Amino acid sequence: MTTQTYDPxxxxxxxxxxxxxxxKIHEDDVSLAFLDVMPRADGHTLVIPKVAxxxxxxxxxxxxxxxxxxxxxxxxxxxxxxEAEGVVIQQFNEAASGQQxxxxxxxxxxxxxxxxxxxxxxxxxxAEALRPFAERIIPAFRAR
Numbered sequence: 782m783t784t785q786t787y788d789p790x791x792x793x794x795x796x797x798x799x800x801x802x803x804x805k806i807h808e809d810d811v812s813l814a815f816l817d818v819m820p821r822a823d824g825h826t827l828v829i830p831k832v833a834x835x836x837x838x839x840x841x842x843x844x845x846x847x848x849x850x851x852x853x854x855x856x857x858x859x860x861x862x863x864e865a866e867g868v869v870i871q872q873f874n875e876a877a878s879g880q881q882x883x884x885x886x887x888x889x890x891x892x893x894x895x896x897x898x899x900x901x902x903x904x905x906x907x908a909e910a911l912r913p914f915a916e917r918i919i920p921a922f923r924a925r
Contacts, residue, residue: 785835785875785883786835787834787835787839787883787884788835789833791883791884792884793827793829793884794833794884796815796829797829804816804911804912804915806855806915806918806919807851807854807858807919807922811832811844811847811851812829812848812851812852813829814826814855814889815827816906816911816914818906819905820899820903820906820911821890821899821900821903822890822892822898823891823914824863824891824914825889825891826855826889827886827888827889828886828887828889829887830848830885834884835883835884835885836873837872837874838874839885852870852889854922856868857921858918858919858921859889859918860891861921862914862917862918862919862921863891863914865891865892866892866893866894867891867892868889868890868891868892869898870887870889870890871887871888871890872887872888879901
């Protein structure tokens with residue numbers, strides 16, 4: 782376990798409580814998936830657990846086991862909805878690794894041959910700019 786503590790006021794906790802907006806892609810009893818506001822690829826989606834966990838070191842194994850099918854389902858929908866050739870799934874633990882929001886999350890980045898993933902820290906995108914990607918990904922859940 783990490784020595785750092787979970788901050789219940791992090792932005793993802795606020796999104797889970799409905800105190801901050803997101804462009805939601807999917808929600809089930811264990812997770813919430815939404816589009817990243819600083820996307821590194823078109824359709825870049827985040828999957829977060831509904832339990833409070835700072836990162837992979839803090840989540841109970843049983844909660845992680847319940848979360849991973851959601852990560853898989855979201856990755857399949859992102860790949861299908863974005864007509865991607867593949868996906869990169871990233872997960873960072875603590876600041877030294879690049880973690881910026883200290884609530885466990887998985888990045889689902891759709892990939893296409895010859896299209897580079899953009900560097901982290903890109904410009905913020907509005908919900909309006911992200912909506913077309915949501916409109917492509919959400920129907921892919923129903924098609925499964």
